[in-house]
Amino acid sequence: MLHLQHYKKLGIGDIFHKVEENTRLEMDDGLRLYQCPDVVAVGALADRVRRRRHGNAAYYVLNQHINYSNICVNGCRFCAFHRKAGEQGAFELSLEDVLQKLSERPRGSIREVHIVGGCHPALPLTYFEDMIRGVKASRPEVHVKAFTAVEIDHFAHLEGTSTRDVLARLHKAGVDMLPGGGAEIFSPRIRTILCPEKLDGEKWLKINGEAHELGMKTNATMLYGHLETEGERLEHLLALRELQDRTGGFTCFIPLPFQPCNTPLANTPLASTRLGRTQPATGVEDLKTIAVSRLMLDNFSHIKAYWVMLTLKLAQVALHFGADDLDGTIVEEKIGHMAGAQSEQALTREELKRVIEEGGFTPLERDCLFNPVNPAEPLSATGTEN
Template sequence: MIFKTEYFESIGLADIREKVARGERLTAEEGLRLFECPEPLAVGALANFSRSRMHGQRAYYVVNRHVNYTNVCVNACTFCAYQREEEEQSGAFRLTTEDVLQKLASSPAVPREVHIVGGCHPKLPLTYFEEMLSAIRAEYPETVLKCFTAVEIGHFAQLEGIDSREVLERLQRAGLDMLPGGGAEIFAPRVREQVCPRKLTGDQWLDVHRKAHALGMKTNCTMLFGHIETREERLDHLTRLRELQDEHHGFVCFIPLPFLTENSALRIDHPLTGLEKLRTIAVSRLMLDNVPHIKAYWVMLGVKEAQAALKFGADDFDGTVVEEKIGHEAGASTSQGMTREGIREMIEGCGFSPVERDSYFNSVEEQC
């Protein structure tokens, strides 16, 4: 690994190298210097050092199952290729609880984690989601239910005329364990006004997660990058996540999501390069010193870039997934799912030790 002081002195990053070596927090200004560094491998080396200090050569994965219950959504985000305006529109769908149970039953293995998200449907009451969770909990009592983004929680609260904390409490009683991290996009108001003006604001997204953490619920967090945001706005996003994490330490994992352009109505002049994706993952690892895990989400990165991301600060390869709609409708060319054996091979193929985990990153005893 390139980590010699002389090398970092030659590219003007000796002070940052020393702070990383001592485990000290980086500022947003230092994060920008890392983004602007002409040597992305140097940034990757710093992130890999930090990742190795936290996790050694371990790379995690989970046997999970994704389910999307509807693509009907009131938000009409400009980047989204998944959304339909109404149920009568071509390609629109809405699952019943029985449909969801059938999808779970068809999984190749009993999932340790069920990940359920969907559009903000204008008519589905909160009881629809309570009944869904209760039915899944009855059928899968040991499975972690990681369901509904902060945007969905806010939408449920608005439809019901109640506070989002009450929504979280009711869903917890029905079986909800965790919140996924979606819907964060980029917190900067300038960006949200252009790409997702109907969604929760950045402050509101953070407030839903703050309330979930206060209830003892663990959550994930995300950032959708590579569209119209600036690097400074990425750093603002990461800094605000770090500040919330300082309050309750409720975030388990950060997922950097590269914007996929193929089927999006949002057009950009300079699509992401592979190196910019890896650099962003590396800077995320270095800035989010209090978030324990960084995911290389193979569905949107692609398997090969996800493997490379394990050398740029990521320590988690996500999981088996089985069926994924949102990223694939946006243009993801990856397979719908991976086997446990396939994931282990991918991790081992880039020099790491695969560790099967649960949703909270506890290693599990089951061997492959």
């Protein structure tokens, strides 16, 4: 139960009214929510919005992650995943390896395959087209979510063509959707420090807009808890909201807490937030960021509590702070775990359902595009086994 008097005492009675009246929040509102000392009060506002959209449902998906390579021409300072070619720990999968990973999963056990990798210096676009065609032939019943805007930009450079052309070719090969990675924080100030080789925020948005125009849905992320300010987080959210107003092509927003372990930032004070802290985000800041995201992104249907980065326990709690999705079974997670993620590598459907139910929500299995699916219904199995 939300009490106006309490919000007035906190100095955010006007935001309470805006949420009640479904009025769009602005930058200053977001800053004040971040500065509010009562995270439960902020979370209750976000929960109000979340329940208006999704009632008591909390989504999950049966999915599998496949990383084709961690060899990358870039050297983002927050990344523990990438390696240079020949460096210890570098890997690169052949097309056969990718299909082998898929075939290790029993048919009918996944509805989504999520494929990303580093910006490899040499793999041609035909490698990726063949990969996606192979995946679709092997598992015609699954949706393919593959290649961030960063990879699309890189493929276009290597191929000497436009990002729109790359997107169209990959869409034709079978990519249904782009994952939301690579957005990091759009702030040019931060990108210059942390990932100067990577495409800038404007280009990330442009590529996602192009994907939307081609009929592809995409997700969006925000990496927080490194050197950015709360204002820069809010600028990031508002830039996403603005593109979503124009295209409507984003499905889900995923705030990702930075994991410093094994990155060049591991021993760097992370000190430029309002709190002046020198350590990564704590649980309260994670929950507040989920809640503020839910409240600011009024045109996004879904907010994901990505259990790999948050831990499963905090992701469960985040369902009460504005999140409505827990992601999925994953099967094999490399990116977060190479950066020290403490969560499990994979979950079963039963584990996900239990976490959702014990959190007080009703589990709703979904596909990649958030269409509800009936778990009792076997997936169609029209493809050929590898």
